[in-house]
Amino acid sequence: MSSIVDVVVLVAISVLGAALARRLGFVAPLVLLVAGLGLSFVPGFPEAHLEPELVLIGILPPLLYVAALQTSIPAFRRWLRPILLLAVGLVLVTAFAVGTVVHLMLPSVPYAACVALGAIVAPPDAVSATAIARRVGLPRRVVTILEGESLLNDATALVVVRISVGAMSGVAVGFWPILGQVALKAGGGVLIGLVAAIAAAKLHRKIEDPLLDDAVSLLTPFVVVIVAEEARSSSVVAVVIAGLYLGHRIPYLLSPTSRLQMDAVWRLMTFLLEGIVFLLVGLQLREIGGGITTSVGTTVAVTAAVIGTVVVVRFLWMYPATYLVRVIPRIREREERPPIAVPTVIAWAGMRGVVTLAAAQTLPDHGVPPYNRDLFIFVAFAVIVFTLLSQGLTLPWLAVRLGVRQDTTTADALAEAGVQHQAGRAALQALEENADGAPTEVVERLRALIDSRSNNAWERLGNQQQETPSAAYGRLRREMISAERHVFKIARNEGRIPEEVLTRAQRELDLEESQLQRSDD
Template structure:
């Protein structure tokens, strides 16, 4: 019972923190992290021990899966070169750079352990990158690059951690062994992810019940991770591949009801997971501080050096990766040279997250290696890097992008493109109506024709003067008042016993769906 109460309290704090963040205009992960840091030292708050399996198998899969589902595959494909340079190249370089720095400060620690710490702190976080980049209005290509990096860099980092830990435990690690490990992890992850995506797509095509669709969708990332882990391949690659494949094909796999319902289910689950995960990270502070056996001076020095190395290496990598590639004529023609401010923003968007802490907690603590490296110090440094990057980079990135002018307002272009496509869609709809009308009543045909014309008009209205109320806005305002009046009558009829509860529920659902559609049209 006590565990259930603690879980409810934790979720409740996360919900209140997220609501407060929205009201204050802050990013929820930052507010919840600070709340967790403060609560970790409040008397009476129990210590929370974050298990690595919970992070890497319970929390990470759905977060990565939904991020992949929402990623545009065409945009991802066009940005694959910078994404791989960051997700693979930068992670490897950062891991070895941090390893060299740590080994210089602690020469008695095996270099393999130092590289393991470097790999742990190297990958930026998917949740914080997406939340902040989208909120501050960065250019779409920049957002795609940051999202793509955060989707794939965990796989690179976790493979490096496994190889480094194997070397620390005394296993022979040469080029052949490293190549085999990479092939097994990445190649195996690709195969498992693709096979799982094909299987799930087949299931979704043959399921007509929205509840079963939701159940399959919820189970998918966890099953993929479990299978990938059992086969000792990269579960991150497997989940991301599955999510990208299914996300691109969902319009063809699910019914409209299933898509709407699944979207609502995933939005709620991710909202709760994101809130709880950053709160949990903050709550680790007391446990990590009390368990720290290294002296304060060494701890502060190593933390500062690791943080500074990560920031410096990211900038040193991003600028050449951005401009040297454009010396190739084909790349230069396809990708115009961006201003210096764009790689500056990408370089500063290196917030770390829960994967870093989860990977740090997997560091071995067995008797044969316990005295060879300071595990408590390494875990604390990983935690400190998360806090520093989120608080420093996360709070200053909006101001930096605003100062450098790295913003993109595509509302007009989007509205124009939508209006053009909607015009073509409306024409196709009218043609289908004329072909299928047959002996349908003229009133029905006229109503459908007016509905189609209304959709087209709404799309064009978005290009007009927004200071005056448009016909569609007036329609929405008046129709909401009408729906409220209808809803009130149905409730009174239920209360007086004129209709049963089932009739109210059915009518309420129809009215809710219509009002929800009106609200979506306003967004």
């Protein structure tokens, strides 16, 4: 779609679809995918063509970047071993397993092309994995592993796709050459990501205008991916490393105003991109289905075989990767043995997404010998639709059925209360050291504020069935703010205050009310 009208229509549909999903209690990507599939059959609806460059350079980098910004480095480092086993090991195994199965079914197709298809359908999607895992309320360990896998597996898959496409000229594709190329390109991505992150951090330290901070943050993932592509390194790894580095240091780099404003900007960007991406994936059905020349029987057989291989290989990998490594004493002592339900849920959370479709579009038109490119693109599309709808819709049920639910609320509240107590003592000490000459009522008001925050933290450990003092405070204060806001609006309408006064007062009230909302959440 190229016209402005078509873009506006896409945005409007994605917003309406997201609103419908929230009302129905579904995950927005699934609703938008179904909407796209349905709209692809509507006569006269504009056709959508998803350019690979648009996805890999224009859409994927900001989504990966914001996901990395929100990822905890300590948690990521703690679970790095299972993350790498999934993001590198499982992707390589899946690529060769699918490639072997497809080559056995289509012996005339070059093995390199079959491995390329395997790499295309191997990586679960970062957007769907994060959205569904958080919506389901899985344990933090599971969410961290799924997020870490989806942040890094695209790099492995895209490198394998490029090597396999290059090998279609007749050069043999081997496991160890591919592993070496993955390591080389990933290493270059790590270096570029670190250098770019350090440069961006220095810029943020010198910038005092929140708008300029937003501009630098928005430009960072695109600059990183362009530099990495020019250097022929992994742009995905570079963007992820830059996001992890900057996300860990944001509390020290940005002013409070910049952090609040940047959070709002990225939330809007992510909301719009995620919606448009899954809507576009669904809209591809008309174009992809119309290009297939292979017989229906062959198409169905190959598609079913690839879907089955993708799902089964993930399960076969998860259990040994979870339990066999615990024969190593160091790992056994450091990590407790999870119940079998945990790897089962992780194995089922293998939803594919837009990267799979974009990578499929990069396949060349001809191979040696020739192969049916449209068939491979359709298979990739079918894997996306099947995994998103079957696994995405049933993952909440499976997690509840197996008892894999978030169980860290009490532990989080206890840890927060303890740290809040320490923070309160530090704040009171700072108050005593700097209170000379300040009015007594101001000092007492600040002491009361610290006591209130400490009490709020401890309240979260108490009885949640009745209204706590902090909840009552929030409810009553919101009613007061609404009354204050109404008076200011009336005064503006009557000409007693200028628009600038209303804007300033409205901002102060909005900030306070948003803080109350965050406390409730």
